[in-house]
């Protein structure tokens with residue numbers, strides 16, 4: 019079972035590498051704005067989780083760099099996810115706004131919709 023899971027994990031990572039979307043062509047101003055925005059976000063994830071891959075690919079497509087924490091191997095990250103978000107489930111996006119308030123968002127579709135919404139004013143401003 020462990021071997022099958024290991025092989026599946028490798029397949030997921032190979033598929034991710036082969037289907038990596040190109041970053042969009044952005045102005046220096048847009049790139050800077052996306053970098054500033056991304057400072058609010060940390061993605062808690064497992065490397066070979068297909069739902070996490072979906073979020074990573076979406077962020078690449080947007081040109082939004084995302085800091086990631088491995089909640090499988092990094093025990094401090096795992097503990098932070100459990101304490102902050104309430105459960106060990108990935109992907110989970112930690113959002114810290116300018117006032118220092120923190121939200122933990124689960125569900126890959128919700129995370130992607132949120133990132134699309136947050137980046138739209140930057141990306142659509144050409």
Ligand SMILES: N[C@@H](CCC(=O)N[C@@H](CS)C(=O)NCC(=O)O)C(=O)O
Nearest residue numbers: 067068069106107108109125126127
């Ligand atoms: N519907 C969720 C599924 C996420 C999910 O099942 N993640 C798995 C890893 S691939 C997980 O965290 N499992 C642990 C658990 O559910 O407790 C999403 O789209 O984000």
